[in-house]
Amino acid sequence: MSTALNLRKIHDYLFEIPPHGKMRVPARLYLDERSLRELLENQSSEEWNAIRQLENVACLPGIVKAALAMADVHPGYGFPIGGVAAFDPKAGGVISVAGVGFDINCGVRCLRTHLTRSDLAGKEEKLADTMYEVIPAGLGSTGELKLSPKEIDRVLREGARYAVRLGYGREEDLEYIEEHGQLSDADPSVVSHTAKQRQMAQVGTLGSGNHYVEVQVVDQIYNARAAEAFGLELGQIVIMLHTGSRALGHQIGTDYLPFLEKATRKYGIEVPDRELVCAPIESPEGQQYFRAVMAGANCAFANRQVLTHLVRQAFWKALRVPETAIETLYEVAHNTVKWEVHEVDGERRRLLVHRKGSTRAFGPGRPELPERYRAVGQPVLVGGTMGTASYILVGTEQGMRETFGTALHGAGRAKSRRQAKRQYPAERIVEQLRKQGIIVRAHGKASISEEAPGAYKDVEHVVDVMCNAGIVARVARLRPIICLKG
Amino acid sequence: MPYEYLDHEADIGLEATGTRLEEALRDGVQGLLALLVDPETVEPREAVPVQASGDDPGALYVALLNAVLAAVDLHGMFFRDFELTRLERVDDHWVVEGTLYGEPIDLERHAVEIEVKAATYGGLLAEQTDTGWRLRCVLDL
Numbered sequence: 001m002s003t004a005l006n007l008r009k010i011h012d013y014l015f016e017i018p019p020h021g022k023m024r025v026p027a028r029l030y031l032d033e034r035s036l037r038e039l040l041e042n043q044s045s046e047e048w049n050a051i052r053q054l055e056n057v058a059c060l061p062g063i064v065k066a067a068l069a070m071a072d073v074h075p076g077y078g079f080p081i082g083g084v085a086a087f088d089p090k091a092g093g094v095i096s097v098a099g100v101g102f103d104i105n106c107g108v109r110c111l112r113t114h115l116t117r118s119d120l121a122g123k124e125e126k127l128a129d130t131m132y133e134v135i136p137a138g139l140g141s142t143g144e145l146k147l148s149p150k151e152i153d154r155v156l157r158e159g160a161r162y163a164v165r166l167g168y169g170r171e172e173d174l175e176y177i178e179e180h181g182q183l184s185d186a187d188p189s190v191v192s193h194t195a196k197q198r199q200m201a202q203v204g205t206l207g208s209g210n211h212y213v214e215v216q217v218v219d220q221i222y223n224a225r226a227a228e229a230f231g232l233e234l235g236q237i238v239i240m241l242h243t244g245s246r247a248l249g250h251q252i253g254t255d256y257l258p259f260l261e262k263a264t265r266k267y268g269i270e271v272p273d274r275e276l277v278c279a280p281i282e283s284p285e286g287q288q289y290f291r292a293v294m295a296g297a298n299c300a301f302a303n304r305q306v307l308t309h310l311v312r313q314a315f316w317k318a319l320r321v322p323e324t325a326i327e328t329l330y331e332v333a334h335n336t337v338k339w340e341v342h343e344v345d346g347e348r349r350r351l352l353v354h355r356k357g358s359t360r361a362f363g364p365g366r367p368e369l370p371e372r373y374r375a376v377g378q379p380v381l382v383g384g385t386m387g388t389a390s391y392i393l394v395g396t397e398q399g400m401r402e403t404f405g406t407a408l409h410g411a412g413r414a415k416s417r418r419q420a421k422r423q424y425p426a427e428r429i430v431e432q433l434r435k436q437g438i439i440v441r442a443h444g445k446a447s448i449s450e451e452a453p454g455a456y457k458d459v460e461h462v463v464d465v466m467c468n469a470g471i472v473a474r475v476a477r478l479r480p481i482i483c484l485k486g
Numbered sequence: 487m488p489y490e491y492l493d494h495e496a497d498i499g500l501e502a503t504g505t506r507l508e509e510a511l512r513d514g515v516q517g518l519l520a521l522l523v524d525p526e527t528v529e530p531r532e533a534v535p536v537q538a539s540g541d542d543p544g545a546l547y548v549a550l551l552n553a554v555l556a557a558v559d560l561h562g563m564f565f566r567d568f569e570l571t572r573l574e575r576v577d578d579h580w581v582v583e584g585t586l587y588g589e590p591i592d593l594e595r596h597a598v599e600i601e602v603k604a605a606t607y608g609g610l611l612a613e614q615t616d617t618g619w620r621l622r623c624v625l626d627l
Contacts, residue, residue: 048494048609048624074495077608077624081496102604102626139522139601140564140591198559208601209627247559250603250626254552257607258545274544275607275624416493417627443593446600486601 005051007036013469016066017051022272023058027051029069030403030469035461039073042414050080056272057085061280062093064344064351068403070358071465072412072457076101078275081357081413084406086342088351089281094269095290096278097260099354100337102253104296106244107333108381108409109177109304110392111311112230114325115237117217120481123319127215128439128482130318135213135310136205138443138486143204145306152196155203156188156248159298163305168204170323173308175370177331178360181301187291195251199299202246204306208444208486210410210451211243212383213311216390220477226376226394230329232476239326240390240478241307242383244335245300252296256289281352293337304331329392330370330379334359334409342404353404361395361407361472380472382463383410386440386483387433387453391463393472407472411459417450424452433483442485451485489517492609497627499609500551505618507543508573511550511582514621515568518551518605521625522558524597528566530587536568537583539576544612546580547621551605554586563588564596602627 008016010028015036017027029051031039043049050073057079058067064086073082078098087093120127136143145166147155154162160174160181174180188196206213218236221227232238245252263279263286264271271277279286308328315321337354344351362369362378369378380393388411399405415423426448430440442448466472488509492499498521502514519525538553540546558564565588572583608624 042495048499050495076496077606077626098606098608102606138593139598140558140562140593140596142562194556194560198556201562202559209603247556251552251556254556254604258540258549261541261545261607273608274610277607413495416495417498418491418493444598444600450600 013465017055019058023055025058025063026066027054027058028066029054029073030071030466030471032465035071035465038414038457043075048075050075053078053080054083056276057083059272060085060094060096060276060278061269062087062089062091064088068406070406070408071462072408072410074413076356078273079356082408083356084353084358084403086351086353086404087281088349093281093352094278095281095286095337095352096276096354097253097257098275099356100293101335101356102250103244103335104249104252104293105300105333106335107300107304107331108240108242108383109308109331110329110381111239111308111326112232112329113237113239113321115321116235117237120237124439124482127314127318128441131213131314131482131484132441134314134317135307135484137484138208141205141443142201143306145203147200147203149196152199153188155302156191156295156298157186158182159301160305163302168306168309173305173328176328177301178333181305183294183297185291186294186298188295190288190292191252191295192255195248195255198247198251203303204310205246206243206307206486207246208447211486213239213241213484214480215239215482216478216480218476219479222474222476223394226475229373229376230379230392230475232392238329238478239311240381240383241304241311243303243307245296246303248299249296252292256292260285260289290337297336300333330381332359332381340404355406357409358406359409360405361399362405363395363397363400380407382408384459385411385453385456386451386480387436387438388459390478391474392476392478393463394475396470396473398470399472403471408462408466411456411462413455414457415455420452420455421446421449424449424454438480439482440485444486447485488513491517494624497624499622499624501620501622503618503620507619508570510619510621511547511573512568512570514547514551515554518554518602519565519568521599521602523564523599525566527595527597528564529589530566531589532563534561534563534586535583536586537581539579539581541579542612543580543621544610546582547612548605548607548610548623550582555602555604557586563590600627
């Protein structure tokens with residue numbers, strides 16, 4: 001691919017690179033002048049820069065309309081993070097490991113509580129300590145749930161539903177998870193023994209890196225109707241948890257990378273980056289990978305369900321808050337591949353949508369949404385950083401038309417982990433956050449400095465861009481109080 | 487430096503060099519181990535065999551790093567050292583075998599750094615240079 005950028009401004013919040021070289025469709029980026037400039041200035045490597053990665057995605061067979069990047073876009077491997085691409089099986093469309101990532105079905109769940117900020121006053125430290133004690137996090141941690149091989153297969157087939165059956169959380173939680181927390185195409189028989197064995201002790205663990213559990217307060221409401229539908233009020237305490245499919249998902253990605261590389265050769269698919277290895281969706285290899293990913297996704301659903309239970313336990317232990325006072329508002333996933341029907345050029349088409357670090361953000365009326373939210377649209381959960389706000393947004397009709405109903409997933413990294421480590425000593429960050437009234441508990445030394453607020457883009461600006469572009473609309477802003485990291 | 491970490495916004499690049507491919511592979515593993523946990527806090531008390539294969543040296547590098555990550559979970563151990571015992575080209579692919587030395591995870595004693603999800607084909611490079619071999623890939627953190 002050429003390094004010179006031929007960026008065309010479509011409007012103040014959208015740039016396009018017309019197809020050139022082997023690109024089959026344009027690449028489109030939801031950015032304004034400032035975020036584009038920052039993206040270009042911050043790139044640490046010419047080779048793995050996000051725009052080139054998006055151009056590479058636009059070269060894949062069967063891609064429909066455009067390769068899209070949300071405002072939190074930054075470099076990943078193969079696909080950029082913040083990327084979206086939809087493929088048509090009838091046009092030779094493909095499925096790719098890089099389009100899903102190794103943390104299959106990584107996502108965010110928001111729990112709303114019956115508590116207000118004043119209910120927590122003076123009890124924050126106690127709650128933080130209890131969460132640290134109850135929720136396994138960080139490298140090397142194990143969950144309380146030790147599964148037999150048979151039970152692991154049920155996790156892979158039944159997802160969050162199986163966790164509820166085992167007593168983790170409640171039936172009502174399932175109503176507010178994408179796909180009700182269970183993907184029926186999952187097939188445990190195409191998941192390796194190693195993948196399952198690695199997971200035996202990891203169900204109900206948080207992980208490390210950018211994963212977290214955060215206690216937050218609603219400090220701004222922008223859309224009263226949607227906020228009412230979502231059950232949100234000013235001053236209310238909510239909890240966000242961010243994690244994925246743990247070692248099982250990582251191993252599925254690891255196993256299928258060489259598998260799909262063979263398929264790429266077999267079907268004569270030309271890929272501009274080796275990480276973009278893929279198989280035609282309808283080929284036996286593509287189908288097998290899809291069924292394995294669905295199993296990995298179910299594992300992530302189950303993991304967040306068990307963690308939800310642990311959050312409820314921590315609130316009970318620390319504050320005697322009953323489980324029923326903590327309800328699932330919604331759960332979104334941001335490393336996924338899904339069959340969805342979208343209208344393209346006036347025609348309804350069944351497409352396989354890859355979202356790599358981007359969130360499904362369906363507008364009003366979609367049958368996939370829980371009845372309670374259907375009239376207003378899907379809640380879109382956007383995680384900020386330890387020191388900045390998070391947002392609850394809502395999907396729009398315009399998003400359905402432009403981005404296959406997809407929006408951003410977080411603030412998006414701006415600085416590399418190594419840069420952040422040099423620049424932000426953990427002790428200083430903890431102290432700064434304490435002065436802002438935010439309590440941090442972390443298991444690993446690296447988690448705090450690498451995830452320091454300064455390592456990320458300005459979440460306010462990133463959210464502004466997506467809202468101004470009309471892809472999502474603001475509902476509520478959340479301010480952090482307690483942050484638990486791996 | 488036999489291995490080096492490279493800047494990447496979301497993840498990290500791991501580059502290893504050596505006069506022979508064996509050395510570059512070994513040092514890549516050492517670089518990975520040092521990312522997970524401070525090796526100084528891990529005693530090399532127990533040996534765990536590890537093996538991997540790949541169609542070419544690049545795929546072999548990624549497969550070996552991933553086999554090491556799997557070994558951490560499968561054995562519930564952290565490792566300090568890696569000894570490469572066999573590198574061979576068999577028919578159309580490469581095979582590597584070695585031994586990891588470490589001990590069961592003890593979160594009181596081991597200075598945990600960060601979890602690595604996987605080694606990827608992102609930025610993958612395996613080349614022979616004037617001085618030997620250079621291997622590189624992006625790790626998903």
